[in-house]
Amino acid sequence: MLVRDSNASEALAPFHAGWRWRIAPLRPLPDDAAIPLKALLERLPQDALVVQSTPYALTLWWWESQTAERFATYLPDFQQLRNSLQGRADQPVNQPLRGA
Numbered sequence: 001m002l003v004r005d006s007n008a009s010e011a012l013a014p015f016h017a018g019w020r021w022r023i024a025p026l027r028p029l030p031d032d033a034a035i036p037l038k039a040l041l042e043r044l045p046q047d048a049l050v051v052q053s054t055p056y057a058l059t060l061w062w063w064e065s066q067t068a069e070r071f072a073t074y075l076p077d078f079q080q081l082r083n084s085l086q087g088r089a090d091q092p093v094n095q096p097l098r099g100a
Contacts, residue, residue, distance in 0.1 A: 001052045002041070017041050022050070033084040040077040058082050 001022040002015055012020035016038045029037065041051070050061035058078055 001050065004049050007049050015041075019051075030084075033081065036077060036080045036084055040074070040081055043074065043077065053081075053085055058085075 002019045003012065003022045005014075005018045005020060008020040008022065012022060013024060015021050015024075019041050028034075037051075044051075044060070045062065045065050047063035047065045048060055049063075050059075052059040052061070058081065060078075
């Protein structure tokens, strides 16, 4: 989870372009995930405050200053980021026990 500096404590570790880790990944992000994430953070509007990744979704918290059409221009970046993060969860999704 990343929080924009304007809404983050200075105690949080800086990441990139005015964003800080609220919850940092347990392992360093590989370049194929870090590069698109950094590019996306640089493009987001100033009222985007939080970017959160879970095993189920990428979530953006923002004040909706842009139209849906303008926001749609971010979708390819989010899709690339989602694809590069897929299968890299810090805590893998629990799988049912298999019988012997």
